[in-house]
Amino acid sequence: MIDLKQRDFEKELSFQASRSGGAGGQNVNKVASKVELRFQVSESELLTDDEKLLVLEKLANRINSEGYLQVICQTERSQLRNKDLCIDRFYELLRQALTRQKKRNATKPTRASVKRRLESKKRQADKKSNRGYRGGDI
Secondary structure, eight states: OOOOOGGGGGEEEEEEEOOOOSSSHHHHHHHHOOOEEEEESSSSSSOOHHHHHHHHHHHGGGGGGTSEEEEOOOOOSHHHHHHHHHHHHHHHHHHHHHHHHOOOOOOOHHHHHHHHHHHHHHHHHHHHTSSOOOOOOO
C-alpha cells in the first residue's frame, strides 16, 4: 500500500479552532486551543472508490451525517500542537481503515491438548465430588 503521507491530504483537510473545556484556569477561558479536523471522504480526490468505501464502512462511527470524518484534539495547551496531533491521528485512522485483515486459518486442537483438557476436567470433577456428604454412620 502506498504511504498515505506521500499523497498530501493536507489540502483536503479543514480545521476549526475553539475553546477547549475542562480544567486549565484562565488559559482555557481565553485561548482557542481545541482543534477539530474535518475531512470529506466522498469528495476526496486522493482516495480511490474502493478506499472510500473501506473508510466509510470502517470509520462509520466517526463520520457525521454530512459525510465528514471528524478528529478532535484538545489535550495540549497549544493550538499548533493539537493540530499536529489531529493530523497524526487522521493518518493513523486512515492507515487502520485501509489495512486489510489477515484471513484466519481454522485449526483443530491437537490430540495432546484435548487429552490435557479432559484430564483437567476429570480432576476438577473428582475434587468437587469429594466435597459432599456421603451418608453413613457417624
